Structure formats: structure tokens, C-alpha cells
Amino acid sequence: MxxxxxxxxxxxxxxxxxxxxxxxxxxxxxxxxxxxxxxxxxxxxxxxxxxxxxxxxxxxxxxxxxxxxxxxxxxxxxxxxxxxxxxxxxxxxxxxxxxxxxxxxxxxxxxxxxxxxxxxxxxxxxxxxxxxxxxxxxxxxxxxxxxxPIVKEKDGHVYDAVTDLEMRYRQRYVDLIINPHVKDVFIKRTKIINTMREFFNEKGYLEVETPILQPIPGGAAARPFITHHNALNIPLYLRIANELYLKKLIVGGFEGVYEFAKDFRNEGMDRTHNPEFTVLEIYVAYKDYLWMMEFTEKMVEKVAIALHGTTKVKLGDKEIDFKTPFKRISMYAAIKEYTGYDISGKSEKDLRQICKELNIEVDETMGKGKLVDAIFGEKCEDNFIQPTFIIDYPIEMSPLTKKHRSIPGLTERFELIVNGKELANSYSELNDPIDQKERFEDQLRLSEKGDDEAMFIDRDFIRSLEYGMPPTAGMGIGIDRLTMFMTDSPSIQDVLFFPQMRPEKKAEIFNESIFVENGIPEEWAKILFKSGFTSLAQLKEANPGKLHQILCGWNKKHKLGLQNPTPEQVKQWTNI
RNA sequence: GAUUGAUUAGCUCAGCAGGUAGAGCAUCUGCCUUUUAAGCAGGAGGUCCGGAGUUCGAGUCUCCGAUCAAUCACCA
The missing domain is CATH 2.40.50.140 (Nucleic acid-binding proteins)
Incomplete structure (x- = not known):
């Protein structure tokens, strides 16, 4: 051996x-x-x-x-x-x-x-x-x-715990063996998903599967991963959202469809972002976003109770109460409350000026939607700790959303914010095919302006809408984030079994052949290499006596049971 | 991508204005016959992340590189 x-x-x-x-x-x-x-x-x-x-x-x-x-x-x-x-x-x-x-x-x-x-x-x-x-x-x-690794524990006090995050994430199996609370997080994660699934199935909605490899990555604004299909000789994209496919199924006549989906986004990684992550998306026909708001808060409340037996959940040094109904506030009202600016009816130029006054960084590629989003993200989002619905978003930042029934310039959309982070996103789905086509064309213009996250045009999706889609409410919720909230985990890596990591440094390429080629037996060549001799020149400089000792010592230390070479042999090797 | 910090035994960590590498646990050898994170005694175990430099001498100082973390940037 x-x-x-x-x-x-x-x-x-x-x-x-x-x-x-x-x-x-x-x-x-x-x-x-x-x-x-x-x-x-x-x-x-x-x-x-x-x-x-x-x-x-x-x-x-x-x-x-x-x-x-x-x-x-x-x-x-x-x-x-x-x-x-x-x-x-x-x-x-x-x-x-x-x-x-x-x-x-x-x-x-x-x-x-x-x-x-x-x-x-x-x-x-x-x-x-x-x-x-x-x-x-x-x-x-x-x-x-x-x-x-040996971890000892007495009366709740843990000694010598393995805290090295790299080991915990790379070798999750070890983490699971020695840190018992880690298992709990993942058991809870599954319980969250099961609770949601029951909630949907009780209402008769159908769990479905849609493509992960997509010719057009639609349904969200994000940079996709690109791969290539050999037989068709075309590029394919890993999905960034499953929205468009699910809506096509609503066109096809299902009342409600949902999917727990892995999405992929080729963007930065940090405590709240992993390149692949799990999202639940659900679409229900003949409903609107007001209905979906109630549906969502009931679902989240049910998850909290299933996990903790109460709606109150500890999160860091805070306590989040998921008791329904959640607070509701319109986006413009939120901006007014936290910045003092009333931005309704403002032009892109005005918004740019407001951003400047608020010290928010902007660039030329940003359209109206992104400017509003920047103000909200910078000045408002962090303030919503308890579950809060932000409702009625500007049309420019919601290209798949139906126009507001009574307020011009807005859409029927809400996001659920918890602990200052977006948890869910939902809207009355745009089902007017002509409007949808125009919205896509607006996105195209943004893209030409340099916004590399603007949406692609999906012509098949527009065609499906032309056949008629019932009024539909849709909602997406990040399962990883929901799990973070529900398990008091500070980073997404803690709720993923195998978070994405930079590959481990490659093992040194083992190549002792240069010694073997020059007549040194293979077993000794390996040991020479391992002791730091990687070239013939190095070997020539070595003191034969000392080298002999190193080799014999290695043999003994590692219990190799080899017959030690004679000093003369070793001397010969240094003279190759 | 930027800044800061980290990298020493299988694990958790010490170490200094540069002077022979340390502890606890794990491991090994004895003793110990129901212990409580760990009984007692003894032993073995290290390319101090890698490379270059300064120096009589570098784990320690300087530079370059690798990896990780935190913060920031990016992330509808």
C-alpha cells in the first residue's frame, strides 16, 4: 500500500x-x-x-x-x-x-x-x-x-468546534457529522417546501416541471449562464426564471400551476447570492395581485407555524412576526416616507436629479424603472424589518406586469420585504399580447442603451398570449431566503448543502518519471520527488550522504518496508 | 473587483523588536474495571500556505502569488 x-x-x-x-x-x-x-x-x-x-x-x-x-x-x-x-x-x-x-x-x-x-x-x-x-x-x-475532527460538548457548551467555513462548506458531510444543528436547518428546509406543497395541493394546483435549458432565457432581468447543444448546434441558456413557461401552461388551460425550480444567474456571489438557487413560482387563473397578497401571507404564516408552532421567529437579534395580515404600503408612499420626495409623475430627468440630491449613484444606462428601484433599494428597503408588502411599482421596472387598474404609470405588482430583504415578488400578469410586445420592445431599447440585464424578447410567449390567457396572478418566492429567515441563518451557504465554491487547488502533478527514465527505481523516484527534488539539477547538487539519510528516514517513517539503497547507489544517482 | 484580516500538529488555538516551534483534545504505550467536554503517567507527531528578498540567522520583517473570511461594489 x-x-x-x-x-x-x-x-x-x-x-x-x-x-x-x-x-x-x-x-x-x-x-x-x-x-x-x-x-x-x-x-x-x-x-x-x-x-x-x-x-x-x-x-x-x-x-x-x-x-x-x-x-x-x-x-x-x-x-x-x-x-x-x-x-x-x-x-x-x-x-x-x-x-x-x-x-x-x-x-x-x-x-x-x-x-x-x-x-x-x-x-x-x-x-x-x-x-x-x-x-x-x-x-x-x-x-x-x-x-x-473531535468536537466535545457538555451541558450545551461545545468545545473545539470546527468553525472553518471552508471545511464546513466543502466537506459538508463532515459538518453534518460533527455539528448536529446543521442537520436541523436542512430538515427544516424540507419541511418548509413540504408545507408549501401541501398548501398548493389542497387547493388543487398542479405541480409541474418546465425546461431548465432554454433557447431564450426569459422571465427576469439577469445575466444567464450559456451552454451549447451539440446536436442542434445552438446556444442554450440555463434558466433565470420559469415564469414564461408557467404562463404558457395557464394559456393551455390549467387553473393553477407551480414549480419549485432551480434558477441560475451568472452574477456575483456573497452571503445572500449563490449562482444556483431555488425559487417557487405559482400562477393561478382568474385571480389578481390582491388575491395573491392574501394567499402569500397565509402561506408564509402557515410555514412559520409548521416550523415553530408560532408566528414569531427569531432572526439574529430581532424577532419577526409572520402573523397575518402583513403591513401594506405603496412604493411611492414608501419613498415619500423615507426620502421626503414625491416621485409620482416625475420624468427620467427629474428622477436623475433626485438621485443626485439623495447621493445615489446612477449611470447613463439606467432608465426610469432602474432609477426608482435605486431610490427604493438605497433609502427604503432596509427599513422594512417586519413582513411588509410594497405595492404598485412603476411600469418601467415591471415589463411582465399588468397596468394598474386605476393609477396611470403604475403596475399591479407587490414585493414582500422581510428584514430589509426582498422575499417574494408577485403581480397581476400582463395578458394583453400587444402591450406585452411593446414592453419587450422597450426592454430591447434599454438593452441597446447598455443595460445588459434587460429582458430578451420571447416571441413564442407573445404568440401564446395571442391565443388568450385568462387574468392571472403569479408569485415567486426565494426558497433559500425563506429558509434563511425561518432558520435564523445569516448566510445562504448555511441553507445549501453544497454552496458553490472556487475549486480546490489542484494537487501537485505527480511526475517522478524524469528520475525513473534515468534509472532510479520508481519507488525511490517517488520519494525523491516528495522530498522536494523535482529536477535532475537539484539532485546533482545534493550531498549523497545526506540524501541517503533522507531516503532511509522516509522509508522508516512511513513504514514503507522497502529495502534501503546502499550509499554507493545513492551516490550514483547524484551523478546521472 | 476594492480594502482589511487570516493561513502554525488530525482538530481548536498560542507564539515574537528576528535567536533551537508550543498547549489542550485526538493518536500511541503503560496503569486504571461504570466514566461524564478531559481518570493517571509517559511517548510520538510540523515543508509554521507557496515563492523570492533583507539578515550571521526568518513562523516572525519586505515584496510577489494562492486560498479563505469580513466589509464594500455588483446582484430586476
Whole structure:
């Protein structure tokens, strides 16, 4: 076995692996292990007076998280999918006969923290009062070769926790093993999605799937990822939204459709942005945005209660109350409240001037919509901590939204803001095909002006509207953000199992061939390379005596079991 | 992309106006027979992120690079 480059702990574990096999124990057995109880059930059902029958003979499996060996009695903490429990191993119970190998060798010496075992035994309470499993038999189920970081915990106080974010995100499996609260976040995430799904299904809306690879990335303003389809020889885009496809389904006659969709945006990454993220979009025929506002707040309230049993949720040092009804305020009223400016009816030039007076950075490519959005984003958004609907957006920033029924220049649109961040976005969908075509053309003009986020024109979408789409309300909500709010997570990386990261630095390219070609045996060539000799010139400069020592030392240290070269041989190598 | 900070044992972290690399846990060897984050004693374990420079001497100072984090910018 090639131990080069391994730490001592890893070498030890590989040695233990060999020894297990020599003893006839398969460290990775093929058959399953019969489990009849979880750690948490043992703890909750235990009773000193009236021990339930099923605790008299338990069989469970999990990972060894700590060991305390006291001669021929030992304690182990076992972690399964639900929690942890203490195991008690006693030599003469594990090995009733003369042969004490299973305890003295296999358990004490060849098992390590991180290994996965199955145990059978009975439940009891130790003198110290801890509910434990007295093990009568154990089975090695999987030997861990990579040492697990050791985290200790007592009375809620955690010692030596792994806090390195890079390790936690890159090796999420390790994070999940050693930081139990991490699992909770993801269990809650799934619960959020399930709760929403139930809410929609109860009303008879249909869960659907629409394309992720799209010839035209529509439905939002964002920079897409581009890929290429070989057979068709065309570019394809990863979707930035599923809006247009879902509306086509409403045209097709469904009453309500929804999709939990992965969207992709080729933009910056930070605490609240990941290149791929999950969005729920739902469209319901014969409804408008006022209906959707009530629908949305009920849905969010239901999620909060499903998760926490109350509408009040802790978020950092704040408490958010998701009790309905949420506050509603129009966008212009919000701007007036926080800036003092009444921007209704203002021209692009006026808006630019107002931005200047408010010290908001603007550039030439920004149209009216983006200017208003800049004012709102800069001066207002942060102020809305409790759930608030911002309603009635200017037409320029809402190209897929129906014009307001009574206020010119505005659209029937709302966003839900929580903790100063946009959570959901919704509107009465524009179903006038001619108006829609004009709005797309406006976007085209913005794009020509240099706005690289302006929407593409989707002619098939316009064609679908020409067949007639019923009045429809649509809503999109960021699942990652919702999960952040509901689990008190400060960054999106905490609610994604595998957040996008820069690739790990490539391992050094292993190339000892130059030495091999010059007659040095391969095993020694590798060691030369690993000890920092990467060229023949370097080798020539080396002191042969010292080099001999380095090589023999390496052989010993890493237990390679190679026959050491003679000093003369090594001298020869330096003279190649 | 900018600024600031970080990178030392498997893990958590010390270390200094430049002078032989430290602790706890984990690991190994003894002792210890129901412990409570960690029983006791002893041992082993490091390319101090990489490269160049200053110096008699660099983990420490300077420069370049890598990676990560925080803040900002960008992100309808």
C-alpha cells in the first residue's frame, strides 16, 4: 500500500484495516444490519420502574463519536441518524470465552472514532445516571480511514468546534457529522417546501416541471449562464426564471400551476447570492395581485407555524412576526416616507436629479424603472424589518406586469420585504399580447442603451398570449431566503448543502518519471520527488550522504518496508 | 473587483523588536474495571500556505502569488 503523503493517523488507520482483514473481519461487509430502534427512542422511552420490553434487546447502528477505555470496560458514544447514546462495553460480555480478541484487539485497538458499527444489547442506567446500552455483540460496518475532527460538548457548551467555513462548506458531510444543528436547518428546509406543497395541493394546483435549458432565457432581468447543444448546434441558456413557461401552461388551460425550480444567474456571489438557487413560482387563473397578497401571507404564516408552532421567529437579534395580515404600503408612499420626495409623475430627468440630491449613484444606462428601484433599494428597503408588502411599482421596472387598474404609470405588482430583504415578488400578469410586445420592445431599447440585464424578447410567449390567457396572478418566492429567515441563518451557504465554491487547488502533478527514465527505481523516484527534488539539477547538487539519510528516514517513517539503497547507489544517482 | 484580516500538529488555538516551534483534545504505550467536554503517567507527531528578498540567522520583517473570511461594489 502506498502511504506516501498520508498523515500518521491515516497510516495507523490503514494498518488497522489490514489487521481487521487478517483477523477475518470484513471492514466493509456487504450485508445490511438489522436496526430495531433509534438512539432517541431509547432515551425517550426508558423508564427505571417499568422498562419497556423492546429496550431489553436492542439493535442499533451508527458512528463512534468518542471512546473512553478503562481497562476491560469502556464507554463509547454512538451517533445514529437521530441522535447519540452511550454504549457500555465490557470485555467478558463481548468475549465470554477464552479468546478475548474481539475486545482487546478489535474493539480497543483497531476501532477508532469515526468508524461505523452495529451493536446488540440491552438498555440500562449507569451509576452516574446516564441511560446506556450494555453491548453484548458488535459488528464492524465501515472503517473510517480519514480521522474525524473531535468536537466535545457538555451541558450545551461545545468545545473545539470546527468553525472553518471552508471545511464546513466543502466537506459538508463532515459538518453534518460533527455539528448536529446543521442537520436541523436542512430538515427544516424540507419541511418548509413540504408545507408549501401541501398548501398548493389542497387547493388543487398542479405541480409541474418546465425546461431548465432554454433557447431564450426569459422571465427576469439577469445575466444567464450559456451552454451549447451539440446536436442542434445552438446556444442554450440555463434558466433565470420559469415564469414564461408557467404562463404558457395557464394559456393551455390549467387553473393553477407551480414549480419549485432551480434558477441560475451568472452574477456575483456573497452571503445572500449563490449562482444556483431555488425559487417557487405559482400562477393561478382568474385571480389578481390582491388575491395573491392574501394567499402569500397565509402561506408564509402557515410555514412559520409548521416550523415553530408560532408566528414569531427569531432572526439574529430581532424577532419577526409572520402573523397575518402583513403591513401594506405603496412604493411611492414608501419613498415619500423615507426620502421626503414625491416621485409620482416625475420624468427620467427629474428622477436623475433626485438621485443626485439623495447621493445615489446612477449611470447613463439606467432608465426610469432602474432609477426608482435605486431610490427604493438605497433609502427604503432596509427599513422594512417586519413582513411588509410594497405595492404598485412603476411600469418601467415591471415589463411582465399588468397596468394598474386605476393609477396611470403604475403596475399591479407587490414585493414582500422581510428584514430589509426582498422575499417574494408577485403581480397581476400582463395578458394583453400587444402591450406585452411593446414592453419587450422597450426592454430591447434599454438593452441597446447598455443595460445588459434587460429582458430578451420571447416571441413564442407573445404568440401564446395571442391565443388568450385568462387574468392571472403569479408569485415567486426565494426558497433559500425563506429558509434563511425561518432558520435564523445569516448566510445562504448555511441553507445549501453544497454552496458553490472556487475549486480546490489542484494537487501537485505527480511526475517522478524524469528520475525513473534515468534509472532510479520508481519507488525511490517517488520519494525523491516528495522530498522536494523535482529536477535532475537539484539532485546533482545534493550531498549523497545526506540524501541517503533522507531516503532511509522516509522509508522508516512511513513504514514503507522497502529495502534501503546502499550509499554507493545513492551516490550514483547524484551523478546521472 | 476594492480594502482589511487570516493561513502554525488530525482538530481548536498560542507564539515574537528576528535567536533551537508550543498547549489542550485526538493518536500511541503503560496503569486504571461504570466514566461524564478531559481518570493517571509517559511517548510520538510540523515543508509554521507557496515563492523570492533583507539578515550571521526568518513562523516572525519586505515584496510577489494562492486560498479563505469580513466589509464594500455588483446582484430586476
Amino acid at each position: 502506498d502511504y506516501i503523503g498520508l498523515s500518521e493517523l491515516e497510516i495507523q488507520r490503514r494498518e488497522s484495516l489490514k489487521e481487521l482483514r487478517n483477523l477475518g473481519i470484513d471492514p466493509y461487509p456487504a450485508e445490511g444490519y438489522h436496526v430495531n430502534i433509534y438512539t432517541t427512542d431509547i432515551l425517550s422511552k426508558f423508564s427505571d420502574e417499568n422498562m419497556p420490553k423492546n429496550l431489553k434487546s436492542v439493535s442499533l447502528a451508527g458512528r463512534i463519536m468518542s471512546r473512553r477505555i478503562m481497562g476491560n470496560a469502556s464507554f463509547v458514544e454512538l451517533q445514529d441518524s437521530k441522535g447519540r447514546i452511550q454504549l457500555y462495553f465490557k470485555r467478558d460480555d463481548i468475549c465470554p470465552d477464552e479468546d478475548k480478541t474481539m475486545y482487546n484487539v478489535v474493539f480497543k485497538r483497531l476501532l477508532d472514532i469515526g468508524d461505523i458499527i452495529g451493536v446488540k444489547g440491552f438498555v440500562f442506567r449507569t451509576k452516574m445516571g446516564e441511560i446506556s446500552v450494555h453491548v453484548t455483540e458488535f459488528t464492524v460496518l465501515s472503517k473510517a480511514l480519514h480521522p474525524l
